[in-house]
Amino acid sequence: EAGVTQFPSHSVIEKGQTVTLRCDPISGHDNLYWYRRVMGKEIKFLLHFVKESKQDESGMPNNRFLAERTGGTYSTLKVQPAELEDSGVYFCASSQYHSGNTIYFGEGSWLTVV
């Protein structure tokens, strides 16, 4: 069974440009999460989908970040326009049930904004 997959694995963009990150969760997992880790800091929650609905987006830093999960399958996270402080690793995770159950992470999308 395939795990959580993310694309691209690495991305270097200029300040002001747009980047779209994609996540394919484990098949059958209704819960999909986006997290971010800035260098040397904790892994921070961004948002949580249940199927195609945003259950909790309290961690989204600002309106330059837009997440979608059309059809309840894969998800995209778009950053537009990107700023220097957006650099970091964006992790996607999925789980069959929300809360009290293991969430499985992808390898991450490493974003560098220059």
Place this chain on the structure above:
Amino acid sequence: GESVGLHLPTLSVQEGDNSIINCAYSNSASDYFIWYKQESGKGPQFIIDIRSNMDKRQGQRVTVLLNKTVKHLSLQIAATQPGDSAVYFCAENEAGNQFYFGTGTSLTVIP
């Protein structure tokens, strides 16, 4: 949000020794905890979990201890190997809420 912290940001151990990684959490209502291992260039990988109705759980070479009184979690790795070198994160979860992670502890195993 809740804060989850680690006592030591870095830890170096000799190969073959036991490692202990500590984690303090602040939400007394958290009832589920996970330890993750993140190797360089990879995503966090599940190691072991524990629920609040337990104070100890053992896996293969790893043991997690939970002290709810002082809100402390630890991960013990027996006979540490070079492949154990990674950043270790603890994560806490309160029913119905999101997981909160600490900053991680970087474990280096010296051959």
